[in-house]
Amino acid sequence: xxxxxxxxxxxxxxxxxxxxxxxxxxxxxxxxxxxxxxxxxxxxxxxxxxxxxxxxxxxxxxxxxxxxxxxxxxxxxxxxxxxxxxxxxxxxxxxxxxxxxxxxxxxxxxxxxxxxxxxxxxxxxxxxxxxxxxxxxxxxxxxxxxxxxxx
Numbered sequence: 582x583x584x585x586x587x588x589x590x591x592x593x594x595x596x597x598x599x600x601x602x603x604x605x606x607x608x609x610x611x612x613x614x615x616x617x618x619x620x621x622x623x624x625x626x627x628x629x630x631x632x633x634x635x636x637x638x639x640x641x642x643x644x645x646x647x648x649x650x651x652x653x654x655x656x657x658x659x660x661x662x663x664x665x666x667x668x669x670x671x672x673x674x675x676x677x678x679x680x681x682x683x684x685x686x687x688x689x690x691x692x693x694x695x696x697x698x699x700x701x702x703x704x705x706x707x708x709x710x711x712x713x714x715x716x717x718x719x720x721x722x723x724x725x726x727x728x729x730x731x732x
Contacts, residue, residue: 590625591634
């Protein structure tokens with residue numbers, strides 16, 4: 582649990598003040614010299630309760646900013662739909678919006694060639710041997726022909 586002054590220090594830090602300025606405000610340190618203020622502010626930040634509270638509150642503030650600033654999926658889809666339907670936008674914008682919407686909804690599925698033949702490793706080895714035999718790089722008894730000369 583933080584004291585009221587420590588809470589003020591944390592609040593001032595989170596508002597964007599430096600450690601020294603936050604200390605100066607929270608502890609009303611008008612008569613302290615700058616070195617003493619910096620030393621005491623640093624000592625406060627070394628306090629695990631204060632450091633943890635500052636870190637936690639900064640993360641919450643960051644999350645809130647992200648939540649506010651980043652469009653949701655629904656926002657993006659609505660904007661794309663509006664771009665696609667808006668007659669005032671250029672054709673390229675409308676086509677791109679339609680393309681992105683189509684991708685999102687899975688309208689563009691990659692087609693597979695139905696004539697693709699799946700072969701086993703034995704079938705591939707036989708096909709390779711037949712080709713090597715036909716071009717003269719292998720003899721009929723399965724030996725490699727190293728004296729191959731192109732015609």
